[in-house]
Amino acid sequence: MMNDDIVILPCETRAREFDAKLLLACHLAESGLPTIVGAKKVIDKMATSLPRGLYIGKSMTVRSATVLRMLRRLGFTVTAWDEEGLVWATPELYRLTKLDAHALREPSCIFAWGEANAAAIRDHPSFTNAPLHLTGNPRTDLLRPALRGLFNQQTDELRARYGKFVLINTNFSRINHYYPGESHLLNLLEAQKHKQGQPSDPKLGMAIHKKTIFEHFLKMVAAVGEAFPEITVVIRPHPSENHATWIEATRHCSNVRVLYEGNVVPWLMAAAVTVHNSCTTAVESFLLDRTALAYCPVTAEAYDHPLPNNLSIQCQNLSTLLDWIKQALVDSTALDAQHIQQRKDLARHHLASYDGTTSCERLVSVIHQLKKQSVQSRPPLLTRAVGLSTAYWRKAIKKRIEAQLPGHRNNTNYLRHMFPLTSSADVEYQIQRMGSQLGRFQKLRIKELTENVFMIQ
Template structure:
């Protein structure tokens, strides 16, 4: 990597993305570059203040298109991956809900989780040919044996609080969102547009949400000796699940911390179409897909295909009892050669020693050698972003907006420089990297990493 080359790594959801991008930033600094890592909102509003670099966007939605245009106008090269590109329903539904044609064709490079993700982009009817490389994602690196020790203290704390348990992970943020105005699936249900696959997807998701809401208390009633921890999606309304679990001493609801620690602490996972099943597979934890309703068009195939399936409560209770009795034996049954083949197609580097972060740093290092975008830095961008910062101050007081202060604090709780430095020391120790990169806090929740 060119000395001083800058990578800009915005994170929307701290518990899902920050540790992984901190790892990517550390390897960038270890290679001689500079990384700016932190909360997406303040980073996007400060793009004109950073030296020209490579902006790594996190989604291919229409909303991302505007941020990419601003990044380019501030002189940055643009690279994209999709944090939700690992798990999706049919290509048609994924394209309709997660892929904007202009955004798909905007970057200089698209980084895919694996070949399946790369192919669904190539197959998009509006794909115009930007380079696609299946390099993986730093989130998968945290699950490798080399880095699992990062979560030892958190795993110990979870086990001290909850003992042995089965994790129930939910992913119903679009019907049970923390901010009611963001319940998009309910909006699609009301519209009932026959030409729009989002309506059918929403109906299927809502049916699953109701099934999970009924399943939790019934399972707790049938298996009183088993403790269950319900972990809602970070954007979900936690109180909904607390109401569902009310009255059961063997059910807890927890939404904090990285899911990796919760998976490592558990005896197994219950889900439907959730990315955590892929993560559980990488951590050698059994995953049970509760599938009381099925749809070839709307189910998320990857996590369900690599999991043990339960069509009803009887089957689910039987698998939970087996996970509680011998988690390793149940995972051995789940993780056959067919499942591992599916994982290799979905996740670049699955089962290999190298890290996705190492591959990404090497590839972006090549891109950085091309320098900045000549003549692309708009002199008007500082004023435009100053206006957007003022607008954000107003929206922070308005419930339901994407900038509402309590919502942003929920999605990205504050982290200070000392915590970042401690995480970097642990990561560096796991990977035998010395010296540890220097850290400087640029503003709240935004950090600059550079060579020591």
Template sequence: MKTRASPLIIPVESQVRELDAKILLSCIAAERGFPVIMGSRAYAHFQVASVPRGIYLAKSMRGLSSSMFKILRQLGHEIVAWEEEALVHPPSETYFSLRLSPKTIKNVSHVFAWGQENVDLLRQYPALPENMPIHITGNPRGDMLRSEIRPYFAPEVEELRSRYGDFILINTNFSDVNPYIPSVGLFLPTKAPSKPARLGQSGIGMSKEFAEGLRAHKLSVLEDFKQLIPMLEQAFPELTIIVRPHPSESYQIYHQIAAKCSRVVITNQGNVIPWLLAAKAMVHNGCTTGLEAYVLDVPAISYLATLNKYYDYDFQGLPTKLSYQCFNFEELAEILSQILKGEMGAADGQERQDLIDYFLTAQKGPLACERIVDVLEASGYSKGQPPAKPLGVYLQGWLFTKLKAGLTNLYMRRPGPNRLAYHNHRFPGISVEEIEQKIARFGDLLKRFDKIKVAPYAKHVFRISA
């Protein structure tokens, strides 16, 4: 009798940031015998009771996920995880309370690390379960930066250059203080100014002191960028200025700026990688795209007109250290001018290379996706499913799944800023045909995946198999 591999559930929260990489992982897993269920994180959660016992691939281990992790385990699924935000993180004490939870991590069977720094950080966590397997595999998002994968984005790069000509890309990351919906910011809005503000989704786990300091700093930097955008347009009249807000940010303030300019475009369309490859240079402030630009050999500048060494270096230091650093507009304009003249390329040097090597593995050799599937196979998941839970435990998980799905659906449809709009902003509808086209592009590039099939599983969720 043929053994049945564990299904692999791969949730996607931010489509523009995660989807391409997770399609690649899905194809490699399916090619090696794993049935894959991939799609919107929220809608995948609605379906977990209908998926045969398998492996759920989590993108974080925050306390906010503790109830979902408990449900998954009650249903008989096992959980493997990586930490999506591990490359740009606050000092360890804040990171542990912000991004990790004893209740959540105890339900995880394996952790996939971006690199050695990620391992060193996790090993310091006081509540790390004894003998927790941490595998240095790299991350599928890192695979998308590799030289042999970059041609995947060639059509988008060509189209962007044709549409916008030469452009400077500005990537913002102010969702803490400029959130798409109020609840995901650092603090929840207060109706009474006299009442202390409660922490929002991105602040849960931070100390009040850290969160208040971060809010003040982010608001100052946001003001710097609001001034920077029109100044760049004036200083470089031959270029278009593309502003790409963070996926969790509100676009309103940027559209207000663009309305007063003639060559400023606000967009969050597609994966950031083709935008980086098409840009003449990229400007940011402590954004992960600074790291991505470095790996892609794209000139990146961290704009530090308002400098707080604690938040800019100890918290968001990696992308800044991998970029040129400018502390006023005059410095920024001068560096950009030299880049545009071809006198300067991307930031380089041995110190930066050592830094990226410490944080990011799988830059060469087997893809991170392959290494992750290697671990799944070595752990026995390709030979069978996790053991069934007692019927009472399973029924409890099934009931909680339905209850949680019902409550989430109600919450999504509340009047005003709601989760449905936020979900659709981060995971707009995508068809089977569009996913097939992406797989075909990977297949042409890597000379594989010709047997991969895609079928709808549920709304916003797909089955990928070989």
């Protein structure tokens, strides 16, 4: 089925991406472009039955290349942005770990978080000169004052449950993955033990640094719990992390909770202060006018993420961190008012939608221009046949096998963990809430296409 007007927005992690993409879907639908939004794995399996519209991929990694190529061969207009393109250590390491040469050749255009992200993509040796649009990401739209009211009720509930609390966000999925076999950096370190000579792989250097930070965090979370026994300390692991590791590290601290519930925004708004290292949540805290502390007991310019750390108060040792937490528990709004203009300038360089036109408005404008400029045509028969064979192989054999494999990233239990069951009533309720904040979206209709996939029109 061909439909030039359809836009398709796949989401990998519900808590991280879905609300923002649902907001974009509402903007697109209201502008006359029906939009499909939902769980990425389900949408990709539906490739042979979806309208051949404009697909916005969520990454350009080696894993993405196969899907993007398959969709292009099936006749979709393939575009992409990188959900993890905002926060990275260096452009070189970003290109090495997040951009695949084959995946970069597939999109007809790319949407960038800001100039820093665009420059890193532009300088990749396999970049094809596809148009790069500085649109930002709809996730930042949710943090603007116009939409922060969406999170007020949840924020109040969290404060009622935990009182004044410290939030510690961790991002060690490549060292402490939900499935040990997917802890790629830790596995790289284990493999290196059996090799001779000095390693030259920059990924190995990153693995050593990340593991060192992880070990410091294991000690730090317990120390924070012990230092403030009257205060609740909430550890919020990365969605792909193993929670048991953090539970074990703090089992003697009755005031520590290890929780991963819902969107991170109300947690950031409710917390007295947020602690992290090189984490995107520090950028979100800054955009929410909240204080973040970057715990940096060891540093490495080649591997630390400068954007979130430079938007935070940096603490080089545990004593300094505990002092800042103590101050934050008294009055977090009074912390670190210095250097605010430099931080705003830094944010603008990385975030095209930091202020002014929102990311959703930018994306709607660009997508309408793409529709005007391009004429969609069916790919040659042989190209479609190759795309169909890939789609049927993935749907009928590969994904079915992987869904049953314990410890696999496509295992059914893990996918449920990443994107819990969402009903059309849930979607309707969220659209109504966003609409009430913005005074729009009253005429939109929602149709559930299949489990966790919805049409907004």
